[in-house]
Structure formats: C-alpha cells, structure tokens
Amino acid sequence: MIEPLGNLLRLRRLLDESPFDALVAVSPENVTFTSGIVIASQKWARDRLALVVWPKSGEPAFIVCNIEEPQTRRDCWIQDIRPYVEFTQSPIEMLAATLNEMGLGEGRIGIEKNYLTAHYWDELQERMPRARMEGCDAILAGARAVKTEAEVERLGRAARLTEKSLLAVFATIAEGETEKSMFDRIASNLLLVGGDSLSHVYVNAGPNTGFPHCDPSRYEARRGDIVNADIGIYFGNYLSDIARTGVVGAPSEEQRSVYSRLLEVHLECIDAVRPGRLASDEYGVMKNGLARVGIPFSLPHGGHGIGLILHEHPTLDPRNGAEFEPGVVVCVETRVRWPGQVGYRIEDLVLCTDGAPRILTGFFDNSRLFEI
Amino acid sequence: MIEPLGNLLRLRRLLDESPFDALVAVSPENVTFTSGIVIASQKWARDRLALVVWPKSGEPAFIVCNIEEPQTRRDCWIQDIRPYVEFTQSPIEMLAATLNEMGLGEGRIGIEKNYLTAHYWDELQERMPRARMEGCDAILAGARAVKTEAEVERLGRAARLTEKSLLAVFATIAEGETEKSMFDRIASNLLLVGGDSLSHVYVNAGPNTGFPHCDPSRYEARRGDIVNADIGIYFGNYLSDIARTGVVGAPSEEQRSVYSRLLEVHLECIDAVRPGRLASDEYGVMKNGLARVGIPFSLPHGGHGIGLILHEHPTLDPRNGAEFEPGVVVCVETRVRWPGQVGYRIEDLVLCTDGAPRILTGFFDNSRLFEI
Numbered sequence: 001m002i003e004p005l006g007n008l009l010r011l012r013r014l015l016d017e018s019p020f021d022a023l024v025a026v027s028p029e030n031v032t033f034t035s036g037i038v039i040a041s042q043k044w045a046r047d048r049l050a051l052v053v054w055p056k057s058g059e060p061a062f063i064v065c066n067i068e069e070p071q072t073r074r075d076c077w078i079q080d081i082r083p084y085v086e087f088t089q090s091p092i093e094m095l096a097a098t099l100n101e102m103g104l105g106e107g108r109i110g111i112e113k114n115y116l117t118a119h120y121w122d123e124l125q126e127r128m129p130r131a132r133m134e135g136c137d138a139i140l141a142g143a144r145a146v147k148t149e150a151e152v153e154r155l156g157r158a159a160r161l162t163e164k165s166l167l168a169v170f171a172t173i174a175e176g177e178t179e180k181s182m183f184d185r186i187a188s189n190l191l192l193v194g195g196d197s198l199s200h201v202y203v204n205a206g207p208n209t210g211f212p213h214c215d216p217s218r219y220e221a222r223r224g225d226i227v228n229a230d231i232g233i234y235f236g237n238y239l240s241d242i243a244r245t246g247v248v249g250a251p252s253e254e255q256r257s258v259y260s261r262l263l264e265v266h267l268e269c270i271d272a273v274r275p276g277r278l279a280s281d282e283y284g285v286m287k288n289g290l291a292r293v294g295i296p297f298s299l300p301h302g303g304h305g306i307g308l309i310l311h312e313h314p315t316l317d318p319r320n321g322a323e324f325e326p327g328v329v330v331c332v333e334t335r336v337r338w339p340g341q342v343g344y345r346i347e348d349l350v351l352c353t354d355g356a357p358r359i360l361t362g363f364f365d366n367s368r369l370f371e372i
Numbered sequence: 373m374i375e376p377l378g379n380l381l382r383l384r385r386l387l388d389e390s391p392f393d394a395l396v397a398v399s400p401e402n403v404t405f406t407s408g409i410v411i412a413s414q415k416w417a418r419d420r421l422a423l424v425v426w427p428k429s430g431e432p433a434f435i436v437c438n439i440e441e442p443q444t445r446r447d448c449w450i451q452d453i454r455p456y457v458e459f460t461q462s463p464i465e466m467l468a469a470t471l472n473e474m475g476l477g478e479g480r481i482g483i484e485k486n487y488l489t490a491h492y493w494d495e496l497q498e499r500m501p502r503a504r505m506e507g508c509d510a511i512l513a514g515a516r517a518v519k520t521e522a523e524v525e526r527l528g529r530a531a532r533l534t535e536k537s538l539l540a541v542f543a544t545i546a547e548g549e550t551e552k553s554m555f556d557r558i559a560s561n562l563l564l565v566g567g568d569s570l571s572h573v574y575v576n577a578g579p580n581t582g583f584p585h586c587d588p589s590r591y592e593a594r595r596g597d598i599v600n601a602d603i604g605i606y607f608g609n610y611l612s613d614i615a616r617t618g619v620v621g622a623p624s625e626e627q628r629s630v631y632s633r634l635l636e637v638h639l640e641c642i643d644a645v646r647p648g649r650l651a652s653d654e655y656g657v658m659k660n661g662l663a664r665v666g667i668p669f670s671l672p673h674g675g676h677g678i679g680l681i682l683h684e685h686p687t688l689d690p691r692n693g694a695e696f697e698p699g700v701v702v703c704v705e706t707r708v709r710w711p712g713q714v715g716y717r718i719e720d721l722v723l724c725t726d727g728a729p730r731i732l733t734g735f736f737d738n739s740r741l742f743e744i
Contacts, residue, residue: 040585070711086672087689118493213412300458310416317459339442
C-alpha cells in the first residue's frame with residue numbers, strides 16, 4: 001500500500017468547515033493527493049476519468065477505468081474501488097450512482113470545476129438535477145498548499161538533484177557549445193541523478209535568453225553571452241523548478257549590475273515569505289523592488305506554489321489574497337527579459353516557517369552571476 | 373515563422389461543411405495544429421488559456437497571455453495576436469470580445485468542450501448569452517486524424533528513434549539488471565537519439581509485466597522472466613508509442629506459444645487497417661482473434677490514433693464508427709496481462725494507405741519473442 005504524503009487531515013478539516021457534503025477530486029494532482037497513487041493514464045487519456053469521491057461522513061470511493069483497476073487495488077489505501085469500462089460505460093454515470101448511493105442525490109457537492117471538462121460537467125448536471133454542484137478547487141488547493149514534513153523533504157530532494165544536474169553542466173560549458181548540447185547534457189543529468197521524468201528544460205544563450213520558453217537551438221554560446229536555464233523534474237510524484245543565470249567569460253559591468261539588482265530584489269522577495277503575509281504582498285515586493293532598482297517588470301506573477309504540479313496554489317499574483325503560513329512552499333522567480341536580446345532569471349524554492357524563510361535550493365550558489 | 377505541419381485545408385473544409393460560424397481551439401494539440409506553434413506553459417499552467425479563434429470567413433485570431441506574446445509574434449503565421457495579462461484579465465472575456473468583434477455575438481460557435489473546463493464554460497455562456505455554443509471536438513479531431521506527408525514523416529522518425537533506443541537496451545540486458553536500470557538506460561537513449569522529451573517509459577520484468585503502468589522497481593530480471601516495454605517520446609511536437617516483449621534466456625514452450633498467438637492476432641489487426649473499415653471493426657478483429665487463439669481480453673480498446681497527443685482519434689474501441697482512410701495513422705496495441713503474474717505487449721505504428729497498410733515501426737523486429 002502506498003502512503004499518501006500530503007496533509008489529508010487538513011483536507012478533512014477544510015471539508016468539515018465547508019458547506020459541502022462531499023468533494024470529488026478529478027485532476028491528477030488531487031487524485032494523487034487523496035488516494036496516494038498515480039493513475040498514469042490520466043496524463044495522456046484525458047477522457048479516461050479517475051475520480052475520488054470524498055464524503056463528509058463515511059469512507060471515500062475511487063472510480064477508475066478497469067485498465068487501472070489491478071494496480072489501484074494493489075497500491076491504494078481506499079478500499080471502495082469502482083471500475084468502469086472506458087468507451088462503453090460513462091464514468092460520470094458511475095459518479096452519479098456513487099453519490100446517490102451515499103445518500104447525496106440532493107446534496108451539495110464540490111467538484112473541480114477548474115479541471116472537469118464542460119462536456120462532463122453538462123452530463124453530471126443532467127444526471128444529478130437535484131444536487132447542488134459547485135467548484136471546490138480552492139479547498140483542495142488550500143489543503144495541498146501547506147506541505148507535510150514528508151512533502152517538504154521530497155520537494156527539497158527533488159530541488160537539490162535538479163540544482164546538481166544544472167551546476168554540473170554550467171561548470172563545464174565551453175565557448176561554442178550549442179544550446180541543444182547543453183539541453184541534452186542537463187536532461188541526461190536529471191535522469192542520472194534519479195529524476196523519474198523531465199518536467200521542463202529550458203536552457204538558452206545570447207539573444208534566446210530573452211524568451212521565456214525557447215526550445216534549444218543550434219546557437220553556439222559566445223564569449224560575453226548570458227546563459228540561463230529554468231528546469232525541473234518529476235521525483236516521486238513531486239516537482240522541482242529552479243532557474244540560474246551565468247555568463248560566458250567575465251561579466252561586463254552592465255551584466256554584473258543587472259544581475260546584482262535582480263538578486264537584491266529576489267532576496268527581498270524571499271525574505272517576505274513569512275506567516276501572515278499575502279501572496280499579493282509578495283507580488284508587490286517584487287514589483288516595487290524592481291521599479292526601485294530600475295528593472296522593467298510586466299509579468300503577471302512573481303512565482304508560484306509547487307508540489308504535485310508545477311504551478312500550484314498560491315500563485316504570487318496581485319489578486320491572490322492567500323496568507324502564507326508555516327509549511328507553504330513557493331518558487332520565487334525573479335526575472336527580466338528584453339525579447340530577442342537578453343534575459344536573466346533566478347528561481348529558488350522557499351519554505352515558509354514560523355521564523356525566517358528557509359531556502360531549499362542552496363546547493364547552486366546564486367550570489368553572483370555564474371562565470372562559465 | 374513556423375510552418376504548421378497538419379492539414380489545415382481539411383480543417384477549413386470540415387468547418388465549411390459544418391453548421392458553425394467559428395471554431396475555437398483550446399487544447400494544446402489543437403492550438404498547435406491550427407497555429408503551428410507550441411505554447412509551452414499550456415502544459416503546466418492549466419488556467420493560462422491560449423485560444424485560436426478560427427472563423428468560417430475571415431482571418432483567425434490568437435489569444436495568448438502576455439508572457440507568451442513575444443515568441444508568438446516571432447514564430448506564428450497568425451497575425452492577429454491578442455495578449456491578455458494573466459490573473460488580472462480574463463481570457464474568456466477576451467474571447468467574447470473577439471467573437472463579438474467578428475460579428476458572431478449571436479453566432480453558432482464550436483468550442484472544445486472535451487478540454488475547456490466547466491469554470492470557463494460557465495463564464496463563456498454568461499458572457500455570450502445570445503451565441504449558440506457547442507462542442508466541436510469531433511471536427512478538430514477528424515481534421516487531425518488524417519495526416520499530411522510531413523506529419524507521417526515526423527511520426528515515422530519519432531517511432532524509429534524510439535525503436536532504436538529500446539532495441540539498444542533489450543540487446544544488452546543481463547540477468548540481474550533491475551527495472552530501474554533498464555528504465556534509466558532507455559530514458560537516456562531516448563534523449564540521446566534526439567527526443568525532445570519523454571512521453572512515457574514503462575519497462576518491467578517478471579510479475580510486474582502483469583500491470584499496464586508499473587513504475588520501474590528494484591526488481592532484478594531473472595532467467596525465464598518476461599520483460600516488456602511500452603515507451604514514447606516527444607519529437608518535434610509529435611509523439612511516438614511502441615511496445616515490445618522479450619524473455620531472459622530461451623523462451624519456454626508456454627511463453628513461445630502465448631507470444632506467437634498474440635502476434636498472429638496483432639498482424640491480423642494491422643492488416644485490417646484499410647480504407648472503408650471502421651475503428652470498431654478493428655476492435656472486433658482483435659477481440660474475436662484473441663478469443664479464437666484462447667487469449668483473454670477485457671480491455672476497452674485495441675489501440676489509438678497518435679499525433680500531437682498520445683491517444684488521439686480514432687480510438688480503436690467498440691463504439692467508434694470512424695472510417696479509416698488513407699493518411700490515418702494508428703498505434704495497434706495487442707496485449708495480454710495476468711495481473712501480478714505476467715504480461716505481453718506488442719504495439720506498432722500503422723499507416724492506412726490506398727492499398728496494404730504500411731507498418732512504420734519495422735526497425736525492431738517483432739516476429740519472435742526477443743531473446744535477452
């Protein structure tokens with residue numbers, strides 16, 4: 001049996017405090033959060049739903065397609081497994097039957113409206129005309145946002161492996177190496193160190209650093225070029241996400257200046273990850289800080305939570321009123337880009353504690369522009 | 373500018389024949405199909421919509437978040453780019469404004485109801501009360517299902533690289549190698565040969581072969597064990613997906629028999645990929661064939677289309693009335709599993725032509741159980 005790592009007691013408490021009679025997890029991250037297991041094909045067979053039905057009272061039920069049934073029975077703590085045959089049976093029909101059986105045919109049901117598709121949503125409403133169906137995305141995201149020690153440990157390990165993989169490549173780039181070659185070496189390292197799979201690997205040099213998500217090209221790094229990378233892996237179902245910036249050869253005055261100003265604001269943002277502060281405050285710290293040091297900023301967020309998915313609650317955006325509390329883990333990403341010219345990025349994983357924030361990505365020193 | 377590889381003329385024709393005044397592409401695959409480019413963050417920032425609005429008459433418009441605007445302007449053939457600021461502006465509000473501007477405020481609009489989330493769907497209906505909004509998933513899937521020569525070429529290369537990566541490992545497994553080690557070697561090969569990223573890598577030995585999606589373990593392959601693999605990569609935005617089965621040492625009579633009966637049915641299924649046949653016929657060939665040779669079968673499908681996503685139209689399931697036509701490419705996957713005991717899988721990429729089907733995965737011979 002696979003032990004769920006997340007804080008299911010917190011979920012239980014949030015559900016108890018909520019108006020819902022049951023929650024229905026639909027997304028891969030919330031299915032894994034509640035069940036502890038991964039239904040692999042959720043990623044590539046979008047219509048093949050896996051659904052965890054979590055009632056306020058009573059035991060949860062797990063609706064999965066019959067392909068996934070044997071592994072689910074072997075691995076999952078949830079005992080009430082209900083398989084359906086894809087294409088010939090509707091998972092939503094089974095969901096309605098399950099909710100009715102739980103006595104919730106006229107209940108108030110929370111479901112992930114930010115994941116469930118319009119097609120299934122319409123079907124669900126038709127099949128359960130008397131139930132009151134609403135989005136419960138915020139409850140699930142809120143439960144996941146505060147990590148357990150086991151999750152922090154997992155995220156920290158994932159981050160450290162990612163840092164090592166990147167440092168090993170940055171330390172060995174020679175003038176003339178192509179972006180593609182750097183990409184291949186980083187990707188290979190990420191698997192060698194123990195990554196289960198790649199999440200994202202962006203590594204660029206020179207003018208390509210001015211774009212956020214530029215595929216690796218045949219561009220050869222030249223003396224004086226900025227090289228930046230933003231990379232992550234899947235590691236035991238959890239994600240990593242870090243960014244570092246270097247320069248080929250000695251940095252120019254201008255490069256040194258941009259980086260040190262960016263870093264100054266980055267450290268301010270990290271320091272602001274404290275209990276009681278809001279995600280939107282964090283955005284303000286970044287926006288005001290960058291304005292003060294004369295670096296343009298028009299991006300919609302300054303980072304994000306991370307866990308079972310790459311961008312999770314809380315996003316550090318100007319509208320997000322979520323309050324930090326101990327156990328919240330965020331990626332603070334401070335960056336500047338002049339499209340097609342140059343870009344700098346620094347991203348670190350930060351744990352909110354009772355006291356000062358704890359940086360979980362301290363292996364690859366970011367205190368100066370890395371000299372390649 | 374990046375040239376779209378898919379058959380946009382077919383899409384145009386299907387739209388002309390449809391009752392819709394415009395189609396709205398929402399999913400990563402259909403955004404890439406219509407625009408030619410990849411909006412990378414669609415994969416990890418689910419709420420950050422990218423939308424291609426494709427009117428029956430007039431030019432398409434592309435709604436993207438401002439983070440992705442510079443790359444979109446640089447790479448995309450669509451000229452009408454409309455950026456929004458995530459978190460502070462609603463992409464659905466911008467979609468409504470765009471449709472209204474096109475004179476379609478009371479029009480009949482097709483949108484991907486199998487991808488758009490319930491939350492955005494409700495918002496869209498509120499913002500456009502006079503429009504008639506319906507799912508157009510089948511039109512987009514139908515357009516993508518018939519591949520262009522350029523797409524067949526890309527899929528074929530992706531498949532061949534995948535076969536080579538797997539063959540190189542199967543050829544060098546020694547008794548005692550762990551699943552994790554095989555996994556690492558295959559994953560590394562898939563990147564070395566030119567894969568942009570991993571899609572899925574399942575490689576198992578002994579009892580674990582009896583599950584479809586079993587993570588690699590420390591289990592060490594023993595003499596007499598079945599070893600099977602089901603793997604794929606992303607290669608220039610297209611996917612690959614192949615499966616092969618081997619045995620450590622000489623196969624037993626029983627193993628040889630299961631494999632040869634499975635292969636017999638597999639080849640029948642491949643031979644049935646001909647113009648005019650239906651996807652559901654294909655399922656019937658597999659089901660009846662396996663019954664005839666005495667192999668149990670309870671799976672809901674016998675394979676699937678492949679292209680910009682792993683499982684695309686047509687799925688080879690008993691309810692799918694899609695007719696094969698030249699240019700359709702499917703993964704035929706024939707497999708048997710006794711959970712926790714043993715499993716065999718063979719999966720090949722097959723192109724429907726005017727005449728006999730063309731197998732695009734002929735590099736790693738499947739004509740007998742591979743002897744490890």
